[in-house]
Amino acid sequence: MTDEDIWTERVAARYDESSAAMFAPEVLGPAVDFLAARAEGGRALELAVGTGRVALPLAARGVPVAGIERSAPMAARLAAKPGADRVPVTIGDMTTATAPGPGPFRLVYLVFNGITNLLTQDAQVACFENAARHLGPGGAFVCEVFVPQLRRLPPGEVALPFDVSEAHLGFDRYDVAEQRLVSHHYTVEPDGSVSTGRSPHRYVWPAELDLMARIAGMRPAERWADFAGAPFTAESTSHVSVWRTPA
Template structure:
């Protein structure tokens, strides 16, 4: 990585809190800056297509967001008249949600979204913005599908938005793929293909001070997700490249997949 030409001090920010044996990497220091650091994902062009699809799937029913965070999708979906509940491991992120207009009307359960349960049945359960990868084992991801299925009413849908692993960008012997190299932020993913694990590393510079953060993930293939859905009693209904319904192809870098719970 190239230098910035400015003297800086480095303060590692690898914050995690253990909750029932699961690590929370989205504590107060992350929550305080999350909306700002992900500002492009809060823009109407990023949010509106998601809300349109989810509102259509919810119909007159309820929606449950796994990893609800600060309410990027939940709040505009609720504003469309859809009753929304959520599960999130981070009480700091949930506090930001509750402080926003309309946030106090959304019921948030603090817990591991792979296993936590919410009362009642839902027309749609959704997991967006690569959040399935925050579950760092195959066992946890399978449990998440079973949890989603348990919350769905017959005919309901589980929706996942996640990137396609970028292994084609790795030449032999290389394990790192950069995804952002700017004057104030360096970001790169490190892959371990033997365990299907990865970590995202972020180095930020602001006011002459540097900050470093690392978050572990588990990457997962579309076909593997389909098998997880099958184990949970769900079947694939649709798979698109994006929320506008663009067809998914071998060149797609992400997908929006919808599995439904059979009526019978």
């Protein structure tokens, strides 16, 4: 399964609707506040910018934002939105593509589990290295990513539900040996039909991400449970981490 198989025109057309919870003010507001503070008045680059859920409100806050996006259908959805002229987008792989604009960025960020869409450790390391190449001295790389829930996986079992409701069933099927999972989605449509979808991920631990950052020449600076600044603990199901280039 490739990116072209997942981030199709069909998926792009429904992405904002299917991710409506991520657009809620109580979710999006803290994310924009957090990223604007780490931009420190400089330019920001979003890897896997998608349809602009974060980039557009961040740009509206006065932060100059550019994006890198591999899926042309997703980028086209962004381009059709008000304010898109303030967010130049490069179509390319976030492990290698170079963003437009003069000079280095103060902030590079990758949200909503984007790092796990890279399905090998080498690709994830390359993403960190590309982020570091775009940053100036003391710049920040921010990732929002889930913590693998292997403690919830009973011995001999491979699947865990993450959403069970009248309109949606979602579960992850783990391959522990390969450090992979596939998210499965079954959604009841307004006409009563059921649509299906799945996406592969390489799950990654916080400590492994710290090592990737060190390989790329960055150092850990912050780790929170969420963009609102809740403390990260052993019970946290996600984290927002910040690494910085040398000043």
